[in-house]
Amino acid sequence: SQKIEQNSEALNIQEGKTATLTCNYTNYSPAYLQWYRQDPGRGPVFLLLIRENEKEKRKERLKVTFDTTLKQSLFHITASQPADSATYLCALVPFSGGYNKLIFGAGTRLAVHP
Amino acid sequence: DSGVTQTPKHLITATGQRVTLRCSPRSGDLSVYWYQQSLDQGLQFLIQYYNGEERAKGNILERFSAQQFPDLHSELNLSSLELGDSALYFCASSVGEGNQPQHFGDGTRLSIL
Numbered sequence: 041s042q043k044i045e046q047n048s049e050a051l052n053i054q055e056g057k058t059a060t061l062t063c064n065y066t067n068y069s070p071a072y073l074q075w076y077r078q079d080p081g082r083g084p085v086f087l088l089l090i091r092e093n094e095k096e097k098r099k100e101r102l103k104v105t106f107d108t109t110l111k112q113s114l115f116h117i118t119a120s121q122p123a124d125s126a127t128y129l130c131a132l133v134p135f136s137g138g139y140n141k142l143i144f145g146a147g148t149r150l151a152v153h154p
Numbered sequence: 155d156s157g158v159t160q161t162p163k164h165l166i167t168a169t170g171q172r173v174t175l176r177c178s179p180r181s182g183d184l185s186v187y188w189y190q191q192s193l194d195q196g197l198q199f200l201i202q203y204y205n206g207e208e209r210a211k212g213n214i215l216e217r218f219s220a221q222q223f224p225d226l227h228s229e230l231n232l233s234s235l236e237l238g239d240s241a242l243y244f245c246a247s248s249v250g251e252g253n254q255p256q257h258f259g260d261g262t263r264l265s266i267l
Contacts, residue, residue, distance in 0.1 A: 072253060083156065083244050083258030084197070091253075129197065133252070140210035140251055142187070144197040 042067040046130060046145040053152055059117040061148045063130035066111065068143070070132040073106055075115050078127045078147065087128075088115075120152045157181065160245050160259035168267050172233040175262045179226055179247030185209075186228040187248075187256060188220055192241040203228060204251050232264070240266045 043066040053059050063073070072091045076084035090097045090106045090113070097104045103116040117124050127147040134141065157180035165173055179186050188200040199212035203222035214220075217235075222228045232239060242261040248254035 074255065076258075081260070083158070083246070083260045085156070086255035086257065089253075089255060131197075140185075140187075140202045140204075141199050141212060142256060143199065144189075146196040 042143075044068070044130065044132060044143060044145040046128075047148045048146060050149040050151055053120055053150070055121060055152055055154050057120055059120045059124070059150055059152070061115040061128050061130075061150065063113040063115070063145055064111060065132060068111075068132055069135050070108075071135045073104075073113050073130060073132045074142065075102075075104055075113075076129045076131060076144075078129055084129055117150075120150075122152045122154055125150055125152050156257040156259060158245060158247050158257050158259035160243075160262050162262060163260070164263045164265070166265045166267060167235060169235055169237060171235050172231065173235065173264065175230040175232070175243050175245075175264075177228045177230070177245030177247075177259060179228070179245075180257050183247035183249055183257070184226065185248045185251055185254070186222055186226070187246040188214075188228070188230050189244040189246065189258075190241050191244060191261070195241075197244070200230070202251075209251060235266050237266050240264055 045064045075087045078084045088104045105114045129147040131142040131144045159178040184205045187202045191197045200214040202210040220230045244261045246256035246258045
């Protein structure tokens with residue numbers, strides 16, 4: 041069956057450290073993958089997009105990697121801050137379906153402690 | 155502020171009823187997407203419209219329908235409501251189709267009593 045899996049347990053880290061979140065997928069052929077941040081009671085906010093032929097993308101303190109052999113994307117936040125505490129969602133777009141369907145993982149909650 | 159407006163923010167109704175959720179996309183965005191988020195299912199894609207035409211469908215129930223109007227706002231209609239329909243319903247918009255970041259509203263929280 042098709043699955044997108046993110047760590048269901050919260051990730052607790054100390055301020056200033058690098059947070060690394062994992063997104064694994066099974067039985068999908070993603071055209072590209074997106075990462076979103078969601079705060080309680082709010083809609084998801086787009087962070088980064090990476091295409092299937094790209095290995096890495098960066099934006100300020102954020103970095104995403106995409107390994108189609110391992111079927112995995114890693115999302116890194118360097119020099120983390122308490123304000124980075126939120127739930128982070130990965131979403132992939134399969135090659136089928138006209139590239140219009142975003143299929144989301146369940147998200148990983150990140151807590152950055154001062 | 156994403157620029158996507160959803161109304162109402164909260165809706166409480168009873169089983170068997172019908173409700174309409176409204177979404178105004180960001181200025182200039184032609185695509186509108188609807189998602190359902192419940193605690194046990196996560197964020198589920200329902201349906202997408204582009205410039206008034208339906209373009210993609212997810213696991214949307216037959217009791218649910220949507221449309222996008224000429225002014226590009228969209229409505230999601232939910233009928234014969236059941237307890238299990240209680241969820242957050244999000245609308246998102248993007249400039250075009252496919253390979254685009256999506257911009258989400260803050261959702262409508264639907265509670266069925």
